[in-house]
Amino acid sequence: MAMDEILDGMSEVSCDVLVIGGGTAGPMAALKAKLKNPKANVVLLEKANVKRSGAISMGMDGLNNAVIPGYATPEQYTKEITIANDGIVDQKAVYKYAENCYSIIEELDSFGIRFLKNENGDYAVKKVHHIGTYVLPMPNGETVKKALYRQLRRARILISNRYMATRLLTGADGRIAGAISVNTRTAEFLVIKAKAVILCTGAAGRLGLPTSGYMFGTYENAANSGDGYAMAYHAGAALANLECFQINPLIKDYNGPACAYVAGPYGAFTANNEGARFIECDYWSGQMMLEFFNELQSGKGPVFLKLNHLHEDTISEIETTLHKVERPTRGLFHEGRGTDYRQQPIEMHISEIGFCSGHSASGVFVDEFARTTIPGLYAAGDMASVPHNYMLGAFTNGAVAGEHAMEFADNTDFAAFDAADVARERDRVMAPTKRDDGIPPNQVEYKTRRLVNDYLQPPKVTRKFEIGQRRLAEVRDDMENRMVARNSHELLRALETHSILDCADMAAHASLYRTESRWGLYHLRTDYPEKNDDDWFCHTLLSKKDGRMSSEKRAVEPYIVPIADDEKDLYDKQRVRTSA
Amino acid sequence: MPLASYQTSVPVVVDEAKCIADKGCTVCVDVCPLDVLRISDLTGKAYMAYDECWYCMPCEADCPTDAVKVNIPYLLR
Numbered sequence: 001m002a003m004d005e006i007l008d009g010m011s012e013v014s015c016d017v018l019v020i021g022g023g024t025a026g027p028m029a030a031l032k033a034k035l036k037n038p039k040a041n042v043v044l045l046e047k048a049n050v051k052r053s054g055a056i057s058m059g060m061d062g063l064n065n066a067v068i069p070g071y072a073t074p075e076q077y078t079k080e081i082t083i084a085n086d087g088i089v090d091q092k093a094v095y096k097y098a099e100n101c102y103s104i105i106e107e108l109d110s111f112g113i114r115f116l117k118n119e120n121g122d123y124a125v126k127k128v129h130h131i132g133t134y135v136l137p138m139p140n141g142e143t144v145k146k147a148l149y150r151q152l153r154r155a156r157i158l159i160s161n162r163y164m165a166t167r168l169l170t171g172a173d174g175r176i177a178g179a180i181s182v183n184t185r186t187a188e189f190l191v192i193k194a195k196a197v198i199l200c201t202g203a204a205g206r207l208g209l210p211t212s213g214y215m216f217g218t219y220e221n222a223a224n225s226g227d228g229y230a231m232a233y234h235a236g237a238a239l240a241n242l243e244c245f246q247i248n249p250l251i252k253d254y255n256g257p258a259c260a261y262v263a264g265p266y267g268a269f270t271a272n273n274e275g276a277r278f279i280e281c282d283y284w285s286g287q288m289m290l291e292f293f294n295e296l297q298s299g300k301g302p303v304f305l306k307l308n309h310l311h312e313d314t315i316s317e318i319e320t321t322l323h324k325v326e327r328p329t330r331g332l333f334h335e336g337r338g339t340d341y342r343q344q345p346i347e348m349h350i351s352e353i354g355f356c357s358g359h360s361a362s363g364v365f366v367d368e369f370a371r372t373t374i375p376g377l378y379a380a381g382d383m384a385s386v387p388h389n390y391m392l393g394a395f396t397n398g399a400v401a402g403e404h405a406m407e408f409a410d411n412t413d414f415a416a417f418d419a420a421d422v423a424r425e426r427d428r429v430m431a432p433t434k435r436d437d438g439i440p441p442n443q444v445e446y447k448t449r450r451l452v453n454d455y456l457q458p459p460k461v462t463r464k465f466e467i468g469q470r471r472l473a474e475v476r477d478d479m480e481n482r483m484v485a486r487n488s489h490e491l492l493r494a495l496e497t498h499s500i501l502d503c504a505d506m507a508a509h510a511s512l513y514r515t516e517s518r519w520g521l522y523h524l525r526t527d528y529p530e531k532n533d534d535d536w537f538c539h540t541l542l543s544k545k546d547g548r549m550s551s552e553k554r555a556v557e558p559y560i561v562p563i564a565d566d567e568k569d570l571y572d573k574q575r576v577r578t579s580a
Numbered sequence: 581m582p583l584a585s586y587q588t589s590v591p592v593v594v595d596e597a598k599c600i601a602d603k604g605c606t607v608c609v610d611v612c613p614l615d616v617l618r619i620s621d622l623t624g625k626a627y628m629a630y631d632e633c634w635y636c637m638p639c640e641a642d643c644p645t646d647a648v649k650v651n652i653p654y655l656l657r
Binding site for chain 2: 002003004048049051052053054057058162184185212213214215216217218221222223253254255327328329332333336337437440489492493
């Protein structure tokens with residue numbers, strides 16, 4: 001059999017807890033679920049290979065949100081994240097993360113992942129955020145995936161690589177019943193019955209099109225095509241604040257982080273073409289991105305990350321980290337351009353749009369137990385709605401999800417699903433393979449993402465969004481009726497295109513619903529330019545109702561950490577003041 | 581509609597003299613997050629079959645014989 005040949009096959013397995021996505025949150029969720037009940041079956045399903053999948057495929061250079069005793073308290077962190085998100089935060093989930101993350105750091109340390117310590121043996125935490133101190137470098141951050149994988153093997157987690165989940169199954173009572181998946185190299189189906197399911201499929205990182213025109217030159221791992229958002233939506237779960245896009249300051253063309261969080265604490269900073277600082281703080285927020293965008297548009301653009309004023313020893317240290325971990329081809333890219341940190345500043349640009357709670361505040365709605373609005377369905381990591389998660393949030397909330405999901409599974413039986421749902425899904429998935437002629441997935445995907453750039457990229461304009469929606473509907477018609485896949489690899493891309501287009505539709509719908517501007521550049525509507533707290537100090541929840549996309553308001557839960565009036569707008573003051 | 585093939589210069593290059601895929605090694609194919617590497621049935625060596633690269637590097641880092649080199653895709657370079 002040749003790889004990528006399309007085979008006809010269908011099998012069914014069952015497990016107590018099914019984790020979909022083996023990047024960061026997923027492995028931790030699977031591990032914690034299994035440790036909670038070692039007799040139970042835990043399956044970890046992964047579209048790629050757990051050894052090297054997800055955002056931390058090549059490791060991570062540091063923790064961006066470590067709440068470490070002696071440096072910060074859970075109260076301070078909860079306050080900072082609330083302010084950074086214009087107040088639209090359910091604090092319980094943020095506070096729970098802040099309380100739990102230190103024990104996760106200690107656990108990661110016990111797995112062999114080291115964190116930077118000072119001469120006294122204390123964690124050497126650095127300041128990057130606007131107010132508090134939360135950044136902890138990881139000198140051997142390239143070992144993260146390997147260390148996790150060892151733990152998964154030791155706990156005897158059942159790992160199924162190269163299976164893409166395409167739809168969730170629910171029972172008649174609305175409870176989760178499992179998932180349908182397809183092998184990405186043979187197109188064979190695997191139906192997994194489960195008492196609880198945890199979605200950990202990462203960001204929607206292949207939504208906008210990178211300006212280089214290279215479709216896979218995305219900031220996020222390009223495998224993160226938004227499958228979890230699409231699956232949750234079609235299962236009837238609510239998705240929160242999707243209009244709060246993720247847009248990042250990245251190395252122009254390379255489209256990866258520069259990375260100011262690593263270099264900033266050593267004295268590097270974001271500069272305009274005069275070499276001058278124009279933002280107070282390099283921590284990624286919508287307000288910071290708006291100032292970045294304004295500077296790019298002004299006569300003082302483009303924008304650079306400036307390191308060339310630093311001492312040789314400092315630059316070497318930064319270079320070693322940046323060219324070894326997270327996105328190691330950074331070094332190769334700079335070499336090709338003849339950029340040396342000692343001589344030239346690094347040209348920066350803003351990324352295409354995406355969904356990612358890792359840095360913003362959108363995602364499948366979850367509470368402080370990682371529960372979605374569907375009983376038995378959990379979500380964690382970049383795709384769940386806890387804001388500013390980063391890697392440590394994925395680990396910490398993944399752990400919460402794993403433990404809670406196992407508790408749920410222990411007290412429930414399998415929900416019965418309708419066999420017709422599986423048959424229908426099989427027809428939908430296989431449709432592109434039944435055509436001899438048509439449009440290949442890469443063209444459908446390119447067009448979708450080009451329309452996202454043309455019509456949905458902020459600044460957002462109502463009329464443009466409406467035109468964009470019409471054009472996306474035309475592409476959907478092509479996707480559903482004319483897309484052709486000639487082998488199982490093309491089928492994988494075709495299925496990802498479905499996720500991408502679903503996310504594009506959700507991005508447009510959610511943005512039109514919130515008729516105000518909020519979160520800086522992330523939801524800047526030029527025809528509703530002001531923040532309107534009277535009408536819009538609330539979450540928005542998007543869900544599928546009677547087969548149609550629908551949005552509603554949801555009140556912000558009462559704060560458990562109060563924010564004083566004079567603190568509320570601290571993140572609005574990002575621009576460096578020109579006078580005292 | 582007829583389909584045409586499209587020329588593209590691929591970023592991942594395999595040194596066939598060093599590659600031991602013909603001895604059964606599939607490490608680079610196994611680890612690739614985008615699943616773009618395959619073993620050629622003609623040469624028995626690994627090659628980049630689909631130009632869908634995130635230039636992330638596991639294929640290069642995990643290759644036991646240093647046969648794989650990840651370059652920056654031309655459009656970004």
